[in-house]
Amino acid sequence: MCEHPARQQLLQRLALRLAALLLLGVASCRGSEFLEGDFIPAARRGQFHGQRTHWHDILGSHCPKFGVKRLVAVPLPQPVGHKVADEYKVQFSFDGDRHLTPWLSIIGKHAPSPPYVEVELVRTGNTIKSVSALVYALDQEDQRAHAPLVREFLNATHWPKHLLVHYRWRTQHEEDEEGGLLVLFSAGALVALLLGLNVARTYQDKLRAFLADVAGEQPGSGFGGAPTEKVE
Structure with missing residues (x-):
């Protein structure tokens, strides 16, 4: 029972x-809520020679701003143990590791030369919905505009290198x-x-x-029983 x-x-x-x-x-x-122009917390880590570095916070001046299209040069210090022939990949995280990019090859035979990273951040209202990133080769005009950074990046022994990262935004409706x-x-x-x-x-x-008790015949109730006579 x-x-x-x-x-x-x-x-x-x-x-x-x-x-x-x-x-x-x-x-x-849903993640964090931001105001227009707020800095988005970001971090980066590297991968080379079969190992990965720890996450390192990116300074505010190199982080995306909410809803603002911008181009930054993210410094990459020389990883301990990295060799000239090693392929080097980088990964970014945003909004407290809520959004991660895939591993992006920026040095090596599979990497565009010189590279730049295009990061698309999708917003819904005041929150970040998703993040994606791709690596492209820097065109001739931009190479001329950023000639010192390009020369340093292509110099295999020069560190730190500066990776050009372009942040752009796309709005997704509330529906x-x-x-x-x-x-x-x-x-x-x-x-x-x-x-x-x-x-x-x-x-x-x-x-x-219970229902049977409620709906059943009850003497004197006037519901379901025989009609009663009025006493004069």
């Missing part, structure tokens, strides 16, 4: 945990976020429905008896 309340409590705990996980997932995806909230609310409604069905199934005998 005691197993039904215990099972009900277990289902309630599971439902609460599921709802908490869904809310945490939405919160983590996409509303679709995510709709999925969340639908999941919550499904959990509530399943709990309701389980409760009804668990206590169906008691509910049936």
Whole structure:
């Protein structure tokens, strides 16, 4: 007789945990909120000779600004153990590691020479939705405009090198976020429905008896019984 309340409590705990996980997932995806022109926290790390460096914070002057298109030259100090023939890749993170770029080859036979990185940040309202990045070869006009940095970068023994990074922004409409909230609310409604069905199934005998008592004939109530005569 005691197993039904215990099972009900277990289902309630599971439902609460599921709802908490869904809310945490939405919160983590939403990320930080920024104002126009705010610096976006960023970090970088390198990969070469089968090993990876630790994450290093990027100075504010080299970070993206929210909603602002800009070109920066990110300094890359010489990694310990790096050899001239090693291929070198870099990875960036933004908004407290919520958004990572793929590994980008900037030195080696598979890298454009001289390289620059195009980073596209997608915004929804005041938050960053996603980040992507690609490496391209710097065209002749830009090579002339940044000649000292290009010469230093192409010099295999010169460190630190400065990697040109172009930040650009794309706006995604709010409707996409509303679709995510709709999925969340639908999941919550499904959990509530399943709990309701389980409760009804668990206590169906008691509910049936209760309804029978309410709808059944009760002497003197005037509902469902024989009509009574008025006494004068």
